[in-house]
Amino acid sequence: MTTPLRVVIADDQALVRTGFRMILAAAGIEVAAEADDGLTAVDAVRRTLPDVVLMDIRMPELDGLEATRRILASGGDRAPRVIILTTFDLDQYVYAALNAGASGFLLKDVSPEHLISAVRMVRSGDALLAPAITRRLVSRFARGDVNALPGGPDRAAQHQGLGTLTARESEVLRLIARGLSNAELAAHLHLSEATVKTHVARILAKLGLRDRVQAVVLAYETGLVSPGEDGTGQG
Structure with missing residues (x-):
């Protein structure tokens, strides 16, 4: 019997969390916990040991970047995969999140099908970059902005x-x-x-x-x- 896929959703916008929870639940994916700030997200992951974390970057108390670092540093071999959630307008924290160990990122307006596919993909050990974000990433390097990453x-x-x-x-x-x-x-x-x-x-x-x-x-x-x-x- 296949072990159910378990996810923690961390975002300070209740509507975003609700929408993602409904999409994942409809696909048979369990939402183990929700968090509206970075500190709560770290605690939720520690308590529930999910397979995947959907992590917003900009949150109160502790931003998603530092939360990602803490989760991956303390999880060892059992650390979950982290998918960074972002709006279309990227900022430098997304690049830093990749160095922190995030397995990819998605736009917040991702389609239900893509969200489900992405969660299952990273759970299996793969990683992803949303096409629109990949183009931005390439464009940034095309300008020679290597300082975009620490x-x-x-x-x-x-x-x-x-x-x-x-x-x-x-x-x-x-x-x-x-x-x-x-x-x-x-x-x-x-x-x-x-x-x-x-x-x-x-x-x-x-x-x-x-x-x-x-x-x-x-x-x-x-x-x-x-x-x-x-x-x-x-x-």
């Missing part, structure tokens, strides 16, 4: 592990940075999804990264991928 200028030196990647692993990382899913990677590279997953796992291990989102950030910061490439390495 420690940006030192990233290349901090991750010398890039040099340990095989040619195939480097190719996979470039495609991950362009937003390809495992299924799309498998089709493009003519490999099985199992083989792709093995490549991805090795890349993350070599680079000391938590998930695919951090791999995307690293790829752009170090210049492994340049904005404007078409995702297949053909430019």
Whole structure:
């Protein structure tokens, strides 16, 4: 029997929490707790041990960034996956949230289907970037704004592990940075999804990264991928 997927919703807007709870409940996903500020969110996660946390960035008492750091730092191997909730107008805290270990982010006006899919995706160990946000992320790096993330200028030196990647692993990382899913990677590279997953796992291990989102950030910061490439390495 499959263990029910459990979620904590942290947002200071009651209507947002209610809407998400109704969408998730209709899909058979349990909302273990709700929180209207960061401190309550940290406590709720500690008490209920959810699989996924939907985390707003701007909240009273403790913002979503620091709440994410605390949750992931104290959870160890049992730490939940955190999805950052944001409006269309991004701010720098979103980038910092990725470094804090968040598994991706969604726009607050996400469709019910996409919300459900995203929660299930990160629970299975994958990571996501909403398409609109991915475009903003790429645009930010296209302007050379590496300081958008803490420690940006030192990233290349901090991750010398890039040099340990095989040619195939480097190719996979470039495609991950362009937003390809495992299924799309498998089709493009003519490999099985199992083989792709093995490549991805090795890349993350070599680079000391938590998930695919951090791999995307690293790829752009170090210049492994340049904005404007078409995702297949053909430019």
